[in-house]
Amino acid sequence: MKRQRAARRDGRSAAMQAGSASRRRLMIGLVQFCLFQAAWFACVLGAAHGQVAAGVMAVAAVVLLHLAMSPARAADLALTVLAMLMGLAWDSAMVRQGWVQYASPGPLPQLAPIWILALWALFATLLRGAAGVAARAAAAGGGARRHRGTAVLPGRRAPGCRQLS
Secondary structure (H helix, E strand, O other), rough: HHHHHHHHHHHHHHHHHHHHHHHHHHHHHHHHHHHHHHHHHHHHHHHOEEEEEEEHHHHHHHHHHHHHOOOOHHHHHOOOOOOHHHHHHHHHHHHOOOOOOOOOOOOOOOOOOOOHHHHHHHHHOOOOOOHHHHHHHHHHOOOOOOEEOOEOOOOOOOOOOOOOO
């Protein structure tokens, strides 16, 4: 009898711990999303109004906080540096081709401005989190299935929506 009660109590305790860990991950994800959005807007709006430094500092604070809390700091730091290098190459190529003109260009007009590189670093903070999970699921073929030449996402359709064929 005592063993049965202890087993039930341990089962409830494990379930409560799993639920608590799940809520904690959800809260961390929501905070990360809010910080990402705030830093992104600060950086873009700062550049639009000629206040590049404020936006770059906001992004730097979020990236440093992400790195400080990361269980895999070295991997996240390498990913951040790689994203910035890729962003530098890609956005600088677009500038040189004349495809894009930035609101607050940097001191070297042929290169992407620092605030764009800051956005690439900020983007890298999402790659191992929620966006990384979605990307891995998509790469594995999860999420959408093919039906008559169109992609069909799982879940119910909203009432009143008809399938377009």
